Amino acid sequence: MNTEYRKISLDGLWHNNPALVQLLGLCPLLAVTGSVVNAIGLGIATTVVLIGSNLTVSLFRRQVPEAVRLPIFVMIIAAFVTAIELLMQAYTYELFLILGIFIPLIVTNCAIMGRADAFASRNPVPAAVLDGLMMGIGFTLVLIILGAMREVLGAGTLFSNMHLIFGEAARAWKITLVEDYRGFLFAALPPGAFVGMGLLIAAKNLIDAKIKHRKELIKDSQAVTTASKRVRIT
Amino acid sequence: MTRIYNFHGGIHPPENKRQSLGAPIRQAPVPARLILPLQQHIGKAATPLVEVGDQVLKGQKIAEPTGHISAAIHAPSSGIISYIGLQPVPHASGLESSCIVIETDGQEQWCERHPIEDYRSIDKKELLKHIRDAGIAGLGGAGFPTDIKLNLGKDHIVNTLIINAAECEPYITADDALMRERPNDILTGVEIIAHLLQPSKILIGIEDNKPNAIKALRDAIRERNLPIELVVVPTRYPSGGEKQLIQLLTGIEVPSGSIPADVGIVCQNVGTAAAIYRAVIHGKPLISRLVTLTGFALGHRQNYEALIGTPFSVLLEAAEVDRSKMFRLVMGGPMMGISIEDDRIPVIKTTNCIIAATLEEMPPAPPAQPCIRCGMCEQVCPASLLPQQLYWFAKGREFEKARHHNLFDCIECGACAYVCPSNIPLVQHYRFAKSEIRNEEAEQQKAAQARERFEARQARLVREELEKEQRRKERAEAAAKEQARKKAEADATPSDTPDPEAELKKLKSAASIARTKLKKAREALKNAEEKGLDGTEKLKETVAQLEEKATAAESAWQQATGTEQSCP
Amino acid sequence: MEGLLHSIRKNTLGISLFAAVTAGLIAATQVITADRIIENQEAHQARTLYQILPQSLDANLHQQIIMVPAPELGYREPIPIFQSILDGEVQAVIIPVTATEGYSGDIHMLVGIWRDGSIAGVRVTGHRETPGLGDKIDIEKSDWILDFNGLQWLGEADKRWNVRKDGGDFDQFTGATITPRAVVRQVAATLSYFELRKAQILRPVTQTASAEQTDDETESFQTDSVETESPGTENLRTENPET
Amino acid sequence: MNEFLLILISTVLVNNFVLVQFLGLCPFMGVSNKLETAMGMSLATTFVLTLASVCSYLVYQYLLLPFDITWLRTISFILVIAVVVQFTEMVVHKTSPLLHKLLGIFLPLITTNCAVLGVALLNIQKQNNFVESIVYGFGAAVGFSMALILFSALRERIAVADVPVTFRGAAIGMVTAGLMSLAFMGFTGLVRV
Amino acid sequence: MSLIHLSSPHVSKANATDRVMRLVLIATLPALIALTIFFGWGSLIQVLLACTSALAFEAACLWMRKRPMLFFLRDGSALVTAVLIALAIPPFAPWWVVVIGTFTAIVIAKHLYGGLGNNPFNPAMVAYALLLISFPAEMTQWNAPFVLIGDNWSVLASFTDSLVIIFSSINHGMIDAYTGATPLEVLKHRGGMTTEEVWRNNPVLSQGVFAWYGISAAWLMGGIFLIYRKVFTWHAPFAMITTLFLLSSLFYAGDPSNFADPFLHIGVGATMMCAFFIATDPVSGATSNKGKVIFGIGVGALIYIIRTWGSYPDAAAFAILLMNLSAPFIDHYTQPRSYGHARANRGIGGGK
């Protein structure tokens, strides 16, 4: 049981990361990662919706008739999204304006649909909720990293405008890395979002390859010992 | 004068022909051993008619065609069959293949020949059979059995006969020499072919770099006043390719996947024509051919008339090879020939040239650079393909796409690889892709076949199961009836015949119980032996007993089931 | 037929159950948040206005709108002008205008003018100028726009209202003259328009509401003119080309 | 007419849905490995996008606006889209195996495609009228299709290129999309807004 | 005895990719000379800088990808890319512009795709476009040709001063005095004047345009040399120039006061360079001859459209990139008719 949860967590965070591996939820991922604050805002919203929809779908997974499965899932998700949208309008209005159309679009954020259909509709509630949480965190982390990359390169700052989420006190969190930075605009523009994401995926591939390589080294050393054993027997 | 058309692409590699044209055709020595591969032609390998130890005469048929597309093989000289089996053959793979080896006796004793003095007077079928019996396969390239090309049947109407005298590949001069020295052989051969095919037009296509051959042929045609047109085409490789020559001379393109005969054209090499002449008029089967020996590692570069089956080494010696200088040995031309690793391999019907090249002459290609898609290959491709795309797909194993780009229309002429500035071995990529595709197709066919057989078997098993069930039911019914009857009888005379079905089951379970027991005991024994425990003796005894029991039970059961168990 | 009815019943029941629940959920959230949202919206729309004229001056600025015809600025329809009113007298106005000669499109601006005709402040609310080049007119990117503060227009002869390159007082940006030129010219034009229509513009909205702003005009204002778009309030939202 | 042309140019080139507005990226990355499937997807998307524009416009104008419940727009749009898509899929599957082979497997995928809901929402945001909505939806779909088809042809070529191992697959796909997006920046300003 | 086993053909024409690249480099010389004559030493310095950094990046990539370094460095493709970038950017752009440019071209546009021959986009143009959107200020500062800046030209004409301008970041403003709009920009933002008035009043056009014509002529010379040496065929350049000429003639004939005349379109800006050196890049272009014609037409049309209605006065880079990304698709529909086929294979094949 424990290992299963571990696996779900690792899957969400790394092995089956919705953004890096499944390539889902790309639109908001690329569109709103101009800065860290946008990334965090959208990440949180997405995670909340993921957890909520996974929970609901998992709860009712046996009651849903097959022909209307998709519409019902979509409705559940849309309900959560609209609720979040309204709450954001009420409490973080500026952020809502920046994220704009991508808040309602969380509904079609493929990651959420995908998880609801592929995981929550086949698994019990605790697993589904954990899956939602972990997928959400995995997604949010990628958002934040990409947002940080683009903010640093594009504007030379980090954590600017954090007050949009965390209140006025957070205004001071802004770090200006380079004074008088001219701005590498490529990073801030759409092409930069794509290329940055490409680099992130490549980085993950690289790390995976390194891990695999190390594992194989270990395996190889073991294999050598067994082989030598065999030699001694014959 | 016939108009000369054009074909796309083509190249002008250095010709290197002059070297081998200095001297007239020379007779090659008769070697001590003649090696005759059973497959020297396209189609099925021939079937041997002789056995080891047999004495054969020159010209004697020693292997006959297998099936329709195949060609006979004759002993090129008299001697004794010393071996039938695998020998190195001229093939791109460098693999060995079945051959007949003749130990020659130097007698050159001919078998009985059947010349046809007046071929016009005999039946065409007869004439064709004669040609088939002479084992003639195309001498110009692929070695396609000639009689099939000449026997087109009703569905093909031939209006043009093209004699391929282009000899476009560098170095090769075998056809050139033949035309200079024996133009009349060729023309008679052409007449025979024309008699068989009845074309409305006969064209000889020859490149303009062979002035002497052109003159010799032209004179001979004029002398004999034949309705043959000699068309001189510009020198450009590969104008001698069948499809290219047809396009040059007639402007017609042979549709992809069809043969020239489908558009009313038959194309034969001049050498083939001469071979037909000899077979028909002199009754000599195809046992020798002209081979150009050239390359700077040779002392004498000239054309030899060599017996089929002569090992290359014999010819090379005759041409005074300097082996220390010889770097590459090529059979065929420099553009399409195959390289030979082992000089013991023999001359076959399609061996038109042997190049013993030095390192300077044919240096190794520099390492390949990446394709820059410069398009030079495309400009020279005679088939109007996109070689760079084909290469790209072949390299990436995108065979379906390669196919869509007409990979199979590539004639492997090598023009693209010749011009490629990045020195990419393009043709090898295409050959690889082609053989992969063919292999895949074969495998798919095999898979389909296997599926069919598997499904048939499944169906059969189901059917058998049903039948068995049916039979059992019948038997049970019969037994029930029997029982009823017996019961009725038993009322009169009580008896205790056991129920056969139940008996069978019992036996079966007894057998299997015995088997399991035996297995367990064996395991225990093994275990005990391994660990060196006490009491192995006793265990062994038990096992022996059990073994007996098991076999008894097994055989009892086998007997009982008996008939049903036997094979399907 | 039986199966069909069953299927319809089952599916309809399922989907409508969920529809009811989800609709309820959303509606409840909506009811709870509605007031706050409206508040936020209003505050946001007024924010740029109050950057130019502080809220302390007149907290109702964003609601006091007077419609004034502006053919001088190229508009066929009257444009809305915000008035800051103190003691029944208009102290300052904010005029939304659009500069059409930008490098890659229209530049929407708010021009705040004191009663005496000097500039209270200028803000760009929407533009598509090249990031890194022309976008320095945006307060977020550079303080250049503050150069206008306090300046006055002294009539056609006033040469200061030009970029340096054209002999004026305003800096052009390195490599981009067209954008600042467009902004400067439009602000100047707005000032001249203000001088021309001072009387109309400075009449407090409460008095004029019945007099000038007929219902007809509001209607026609809503159906946008085709030639030049009226700078409606929706333009106040910054269209930041980067997001 | 001119104005529709402008909408088309704007949605197809200048504000290309995928490359500039970031909508519909998942199918853009996911279904672009083969040109053939990309074409199927394009057809299906064009159909659904146009239809979704129409349906959502109707729902919005005749249901949500009159009852003043515009905040239900997300859920009602997505519901309409999901149902339309699923219904189309079922009908096509049954009636035209050929068409289903062409579009079938893509139709369900489209529900979870930002472009569809995006087009519905943007139509409202832009206050497009009925015809404009259709043109806008169609233009968006054409823009999507164009990007997808060109991209998949490119990817087919890249698939056999000697790409470093770490970049094979999605990573180089993203970089390529980035360079495509860079190229599309050339259209900036073509339609002045 | 053992002889080597090889597949045919056994001979090949002695020509190499490095030779092709060398020819292209030689063909850029006239343009380099013309640029130096009209605009000062800047271009030469940029070329040297670009070549050095391109070779360094190429070597680094090869090292990381564990490829033989000398072998690939020798092929000269990095130099071609570098020279083209250097000649496309403003002659006095700061040094880091060209370094970032070569990095983009060599690392991102070329080696991420597998190096020479594998890149779908033209590396030089990727670099140019990226620089243009990232550093519009630096990338739009073309100094005016000498004819226009009179006395000041002694500063730009001095080699050391040129070095200072390029390598010191501080006195970047210094060059402001010498910059001026290019003819295409002048015509585009003419502020209500008709084309004719601009021609008369703006010195960039009335006097300076000959500098640009001269440079175009130099590119044309190089291009003709390459066609003569059979480095590429006439299809793409011809199609591109013809399309641009026809389109601009059409609009100019319709409304001469609002549209630039056709000779200006082909005579200034990057048209000639684009036609002969960029649109002909074999790697990123279309494959067949027909494809190349379509490619050229596309580039020409896009250049005209973007120049006339878009935001970028010189559109060559974007037009090329846009056609680059269409090239594989074009290839699908322009396969030549092969021998023995009634029709050419069109459209998507394979996969079926």
Added chain:
Amino acid sequence: MTIILTAILILLSLAIVFGVILGFAAVRFKVEGDPIVEQIDGLLPQTQCGQCGYPGCRPYAEAISNGDAINKCPPGGQSTIEALADLLDREVVPLDAEHGEEKPKTVAYIREDECIGCTKCIQACPVDAILGAAKQMHTVIVSECTGCDLCVEPCPVDCIDMIPVPVTPNNWKWPAPVSDPNLIWTDRGRGHLLQEGTE
């Protein structure tokens, strides 16, 4: 409160309409059969060896269409995996070593003098590639044998060998010109040549 009710009612009515439509469609447009299984089955080598863990290729094909991994068929090897990935638009993965590894093609060969004619191999062979009757010598029809080696184990006297299919000039394949990332000789022959040539 009314607004909540309106919302619920509106959405409910929409939902009912849609529910009816979909419920109707679910029955009216029901489709049976799954052509994808046929396609998958067509790609599998039909060796019927069961190494994939399913009793034959078709069951495995069905399993794949239900989401099972595509890398479980050793006889098909990498090329089959690629073809399946292509068909199903999945990612190419290496062969699952758990199910065996790709081996060169083999055929069964029965050492006829040792064969006791027990017919066990006949029962085991999924494609009926073995000829023979009870108590008689058995032979393999080479052209039909798929090389699945299912007949090897049942043989009580171990007289069946799996021998590699011999390479002859007729079934020989041109090798791919190799391109070693370090060496640039893209043609194996040429590389070989240069090494020797320089000696």
